[in-house]
Amino acid sequence: MLVKEYVPAVEFLKNFDGKILLASHENPDGDTVGSALALYHFLKKKGKNVKLGCKDPIPYFLAFLPGAEDYIQLPTEEEFDLVVVVDASSVDRLGVPVKAKQFMRIDHHKGGDFYCECDLIEVDAPATAKVVYYLLSNWDADAIDETIATCIFTGLATDTGFFINPNTDGEVFQLASLLVDKYGVNPHYVAENIRERNPLRRLKLLSKALDSIRLENHGKVAVMYVLQDWLDELGAQYADTESFVNYARSIDGVEVAIFILEKAKEGVWKVSLRSKGNFDVSVVCEQFGGGGHKYAAGCKFPLEKPLEEVINDLLKEIEKRNNL
Ligand SMILES: [Mn+2]
Numbered sequence: 001m002l003v004k005e006y007v008p009a010v011e012f013l014k015n016f017d018g019k020i021l022l023a024s025h026e027n028p029d030g031d032t033v034g035s036a037l038a039l040y041h042f043l044k045k046k047g048k049n050v051k052l053g054c055k056d057p058i059p060y061f062l063a064f065l066p067g068a069e070d071y072i073q074l075p076t077e078e079e080f081d082l083v084v085v086v087d088a089s090s091v092d093r094l095g096v097p098v099k100a101k102q103f104m105r106i107d108h109h110k111g112g113d114f115y116c117e118c119d120l121i122e123v124d125a126p127a128t129a130k131v132v133y134y135l136l137s138n139w140d141a142d143a144i145d146e147t148i149a150t151c152i153f154t155g156l157a158t159d160t161g162f163f164i165n166p167n168t169d170g171e172v173f174q175l176a177s178l179l180v181d182k183y184g185v186n187p188h189y190v191a192e193n194i195r196e197r198n199p200l201r202r203l204k205l206l207s208k209a210l211d212s213i214r215l216e217n218h219g220k221v222a223v224m225y226v227l228q229d230w231l232d233e234l235g236a237q238y239a240d241t242e243s244f245v246n247y248a249r250s251i252d253g254v255e256v257a258i259f260i261l262e263k264a265k266e267g268v269w270k271v272s273l274r275s276k277g278n279f280d281v282s283v284v285c286e287q288f289g290g291g292g293h294k295y296a297a298g299c300k301f302p303l304e305k306p307l308e309e310v311i312n313d314l315l316k317e318i319e320k321r322n323n324l
Pocket of ligand 1: 159
């Protein structure tokens with residue numbers, strides 16, 4: 001089907017003749033990686049000169065996606081004619097500088113930077129992968145194959161928490177169904193790779209993180225953290241903490257979950273907020289220079305600030321918006 005808003009982006013990429021970098025955001029998730037990989041395979045089919053880049057290594061649970069091994073680690077000395085920022089609200093979210101003559105953004109986050117007329121930013125889309133699907137299907141639906149569809153499905157599945165988060169609507173199921181029926185995606189294969197390949201160290205780390213949980217604001221806010229020492233002790237990586245925050249959110253009566261990760265090398269406390277109900281966590285994170293969506297957002301604090309102060313600042317900001 002032809003969707004008019006996609007025409008400028010399709011025409012722009014179709015006619016683009018130069019070195020393209022598809023850039024995923026730092027701490028990459030299934031949406032930024034799935035979306036970038038779908039674009040990567042498609043653009044290669046179309047004869048484009050294209051590379052994939054990310055500051056962080058691709059986590060083990062996404063390594064099954066074809067092409068994941070082609071990612072180059074950013075920063076790189078290489079200069080590109082075009083950098084496509086995938087699933088991120090600005091170049092800053094890449095976590096490192098990139099050299100490019102031109103930028104383009106394909107995304108579903110609120111706010112952020114605007115780079116060119118052909119940016120594709122759909123704030124209502126459940127995942128960037130959906131935006132990518134529309135881009136590709138408006139270009140050449142026949143060029144979408146099982147590999148590309150699997151990458152799109154991965155973005156869609158992970159950003160909707162495997163089709164149960166509040167951003168899951170009928171269209172999500174329609175697109176998922178199309179990807180399965182028309183393009184041959186195997187949902188069980190994707191789920192098994194993403195959810196059932198935990199290294200033991202991740203579960204050991206989870207046990208410590210669960211132990212750190214405490215309830216605040218009359219049981220409506222759950223606080224959970226992971227310290228660098230714990231990671232070092234277990235030989236765990238930052239990616240091993242992926243979705244830990246959901247355990248804190250899952251507690252009965254909790255409306256907002258706070259997860260704080262100590263990243264010693266980067267000198268920051270990385271904060272992830274999740275909500276259920278009506279609380280908009282993106283507003284809280286924006287107060288601290290971060291951002292995101294209503295139900296999932298993030299921000300950072302310098303490590304110089306003691307953990308308890310970080311927690312207090314967040315609790316105060318949440319309390320201020322006491323529509324809990
Ligand atoms: Mn996303």
